[in-house]
Amino acid sequence: MAKEITSRQENYSQWYNDIVNKADLAENSPVRGCMVIKPHGYSIWEKMQGVLDRMFKDTGHTNAYFPLFIPKSFFSKEASHVEGFAKECAVVTHYRLTTDEDGKEIIVDKNARLDEELIVRPTSETIIWHTYKGWIQSYRDLPILVNQWANIVRWEMRTRLFLRTAEFLWQEGHTAHATKEEALEETRRMIDVYADFAENWMAMPVLKGTKTDAERFAGAIQTYTIEALMQDGKALQSGTSHFLGQNFAKAFDVKFTDQSGTLDYVWATSWGVSTRLMGALIMAHSDDNGLVVPPKLAPTQVVIVPIYKKDAQLDEISAKAHEIKDQLQQKGITVKYDDRDTQTPGWKFSEYEMKGVPLRLAIGPRDIQNATLEIARRDTLEKEIISQEGVADHIEQLLADIQKGIYEKALRFREENTYYVDDYEEFKQIMSEKGGFVWAHWDGTEETELKIKEETKATIRLVPVEENPEPGKCIYSGKPSKQRVVFARAY
Secondary structure (H helix, E strand, O other): OHHHOOOOOOOHHHHHHHHHHHOOOEEEOOOOOOEEEOHHHHHHHHHHHHHHHHHHHHOOOEEOOOOOEEEHHHHOOOHHHHHHHHHHOEEEEEOOEEEOOOOOOEEEOHHHEEEEEEEEOOOOHHHHHHHHHHHOOEHHHOOEEEEEEEEEEOOOOOOEOOOEOOEEEEEEEEEEEOOHHHHHHHHHHHHHHHHHHHHHOOOOOOEEEEOOOOOOOOOOOEEEEEEEEOOOOOEEEEEEEEEEEOHHHHHOOOEEEOOOOOEEEOEEEEEEEEOHHHHHHHHHHOEOOEOOOOHHHOOOOEEEEEOOOOHHHHHHHHHHHHHHHHHHHHOOOOEEEOOOOOOOHHHHHHHHHHHOOOEEEEEOHHHHHHOEEEEEEOOOOOEEEEEOOOHHHHHHHHHHHHHHHHHHHHHHHHHHOEEEOOOHHHHHHHHHHOOOEEEEEOOOOHHHHHHHHHHHOOEEEEEOOOOOOOOEEOOOOOOEEOOEEEEEOEO
8 A cells, every 4th residue: 555655755745645545534525625534534533622622621611503604794893804714705695496497407596595695604703702792791701711613614726635625624712701811811821732732642743932913813913823844844833822802892892891890892812723633643744654643643543453374263363352452442542453354464454554553463373372462563663572461551651652752753853954044045045945944033024024925935933932032133134133933834
């Protein structure tokens, strides 16, 4: 199977597509720009979803659900918000189909036009804040800490599976607070949750910081972001948290009476991650042999494959395999015993390597005789023969080592592809030849930010939040700069 994958060096984009396809993660659908997430891909997303959902609830949030359709008039209430999403909106104009005069072709019924068009949600701030108006009257009703798991539609013209599709899955948190300080604290708390998830579950090191005015979320006062570096040297925005101030509360007239009896507008945040994290997982860790999945997010952490020549040997091998499986499951390890007789062991090895199963155990007649097992690691492709005695403890430690090793490998890559630059010619050369994260001074103007983007295709990924930033001179304009920011070409 690995021979069917284009190498990363030869064509990184095709390599990515090959991994998504051959690892059975997703495929294109009949609907332009939309994907079918296949069972293996969805199983990984479910693991992500489960972990994140628990993290949200541990920080006091609860889940709710809001309509897929949003009245068009809602978008006109927050000007910068509608401007940010207007070109990506899918619009529902009619509510019924009929047949043509010949009765042969299905057509839209011209007499069934909606009184007001509905927008298929590109994000839910507007309808949620319309709803919150009915929920909030007093400080006693605050804070509201709500999360929604949903699908989103943004009419992308250039799509790539997981990374940018017209429809995608995500979660969006929407919180309401009595004070600015509380809302800011919530905004920072949730970007920390995302960073924790990225590093400790996805094994993907990230940088944290804020977006520039040009890059922040439409309708936000401040956007916090985590940025990860992919193996082709491009950055991927992997999660955002937005301080919305009182913008949406004012747009939808959401006021509350505080403890002193004063009427004021509510303070807001929103935050989200999407199935784009699947793309990040693939591009951060996988290799030319297929998908690599950190054990904490692997739907199947261990697969056991029996090796036998005679059917008579299978019963004894299966009995031992099930015994080992039970030992592993008692430790909370997810295990699959693959005794299919329709595929050879070699084919199975290749399949599970392609799908990124962290550990593969092979057991045959000689292993029964010697009380041994062959273990193959997906991350390093190393194999070893171990004793069956204490196998559960050994594998538990091995999975922890793999999780740590995958993170450290990604961290080394980022460190090797991080540059501190003070010369614009060097900056351009790195962007065109190497990629990576470039820390450079910027004068703080949108004009300079745009010029650099036009000339190098690099954008400011984030402005680090530093207690003692290093002042300097902008690499482009030579004007004073308060601190270095992080540039990169990005997805």
